[in-house]
């Protein structure tokens with residue numbers, strides 16, 4: 001077997017970049033390790049500024065033809081990519097689980113079908129994208145979504161292919177070409193996507209994938225003068241670096257960042273439902289940006305809620321994410337475990353009490369943890385842990401609930417459990433969050449805007465909002481037939497309807 005191929009659970013993955021339709025090696029490699037058991041999955045091409053420049057050049061060269069490709073043909077090709085994803089769903093699910101440690105059952109039933117849906121949804125949405133013309137004294141104002149150019153898409157390791165294709169699909173649908181840089185802790189499924197896209201007939205250079213450490217290849221991508229859009233999902237500090245780098249050419253940015261979202265449980269809630277919602281926050285071993293990691297429970301039901309929650313968590317099975325019965329898998333990397341444990345130990349030292357968990361387990365596993373007796377201004381309440389660690393605080397009444405919920409620098413999501421629809425509407429309206437879930441969690445329609453307020457992000461993607469970001473919007477004003485221009489004054493003002 002070629003030194004550039006690796007086999008993961010029987011699936012062959014090319015470890016090189018994919019640039020201009022060709023596989024390209026780098027002088028150096030980095031080792032990709034499985035969070036399940038620390039085994040080596042492959043030696044991955046370690047990209048530098050050289051490969052970044054080559055990928056952007058390939059994307060730039062492919063752009064005019066792809067932008068000129070009729071919408072229906074672009075949509076057909078994106079559906080063909082979705083077909084390829086569905087055909088290889090089992091391979092993608094297994095490779096992703098080995099690479100990032102998230103549950104195989106979730107990859108099979110939820111995540112990989114969503115990857116295919118990302119392509120189908122944006123292919124179909126493209127075909128409906130239309131704006132009613134505006135009329136100004138007989139002049140037609142026609143709004144169009146013009147392709148912008150090469151896009152750099154930088155994605156994280158917690159839901160690698162799902163979050164990558166959430167950007168790749170609309171960027172391609174919009175008529176742009178793409179350079180995708182997956183996270184170095186989970187590089188494999190992006191490489192499989194490159195194979196699938198090529199097999200589906202996507203022209204060379206339309207989708208390029210570069211591998212490597214963000215600190216080594218990132219800046220060359222984000223400061224490149226030929227890049228027209230940058231979309232990033234990941235941490236706030238990295239977002240700051242990317243924004244500074246993109247400032248060189250004022251490249252438009254879309255940022256989806258971390259969170260410290262609340263779950264508000266009111267005394268009138270269905271308590272079993274509220275407990276289910278709280279337990280769901282341990283999904284993906286807590287490595288979910290949307291996770292409601294701050295449980296805010298109304299005083300009269302706090303004791304009963306805690307009792308039921310602890311009983312439910314005791315039934316969770318932690319272990320190998322490839323096993324069907326497993327509920328919580330490993331955390332991604334020893335560095336992430338150290339970070340999680342650092343947060344927990346500092347909180348305990350500051351006076352927090354671990355109702356459950358509060359410690360590491362063997363290997364790369366962290367015990368699901370619930371901390372109480374935490375101060376609102378403490379690190380554990382204010383900072384994103386990105387592990388299976390929840391805090392519980394109590395409140396009395398809506399005003400205090402809203403005050404606590406909004407009192408962080410984030411604003412990604414919020415979840416409410418209440419049996420009172422009017423309260424749900426009142427409280428939702430007061431919360432600072434990109435998404436509010438009432439008596440549910442994680443469900444959403446791809447037509448809706450998705451993103452965060454405050455330091456949880458910049459801009460929104462989803463439905464038409466994705467096309468607004470990935471396109472250059474243009475207004476073409478056409479005079480009525482026979483119209484003779486007499487200058488601004490004669491027309492009664494420059495720009496009024």
Ligand SMILES: NC(=O)C1=CN([C@@H]2O[C@H](COP(=O)(O)OP(=O)(O)OC[C@H]3O[C@@H](n4cnc5c(N)ncnc54)[C@H](O)[C@@H]3O)[C@@H](O)[C@H]2O)C=CC1
Pocket residue numbers: 154155156157158181182183184212213214215217218219222233234235236238239241242256257258259288289384385386
């Ligand atoms: N919003 C979300 O879904 C996610 C949030 N996070 C947060 O970030 C924390 C750290 O996770 P990391 O993987 O270290 O996130 P990160 O923000 O460092 O990495 C995310 C992506 O950015 C790339 N990157 C890093 N430095 C870059 C640079 N200078 N220029 C361009 N690209 C660069 C990485 O290679 C990766 O592809 C987590 O603990 C969590 O708090 C992490 C992953 C996902």
Ligand SMILES: O=C(O)/C=C/C=C(\O)C(=O)O
Pocket residue numbers: 158159163166287288289290442444450
């Ligand atoms: O796009 C979605 O619906 C969900 C996104 C999920 C994450 O960002 C996550 O798992 O962190």
